[in-house]
Amino acid sequence: MAEESISQSEEIPEACPHCGNKLSPWQQVLLATDRALVCKKCWYRIILDVIPTAKKTDSDKSKNEGPK
Ligand SMILES: [Zn+2]
Numbered sequence: 001m002a003e004e005s006i007s008q009s010e011e012i013p014e015a016c017p018h019c020g021n022k023l024s025p026w027q028q029v030l031l032a033t034d035r036a037l038v039c040k041k042c043w044y045r046i047i048l049d050v051i052p053t054a055k056k057t058d059s060d061k062s063k064n065e066g067p068k
Pocket residue numbers: 016017018019020021039040041042043044
C-alpha cells in the first residue's frame with residue numbers, strides 16, 4: 001500500500017536554509033543527531049525546531065538546599 005514508509009517524521013533539511021548550501025549526507029546525519037549544525041559556508045546555525053518532550057529542568061537545581 002504505502003510505498004513510502006517514512007519511519008522518521010523528522011524533517012532534515014537538505015540544504016542550508018540561509019545560504020542554500022547543500023548539506024552532505026554526513027552533515028545531515030550530524031544534524032539529525034545533534035539537532036544542530038553550523039553551515040560551513042555561511043556559518044549559519046541550523047537548528048531543528050523539533051523539540052522533543054524532554055523538558056529538562058536543570059535550572060530547578062537552584063533550590064536552596066544548603067549543604068549541611
Ligand atoms: Zn549556509
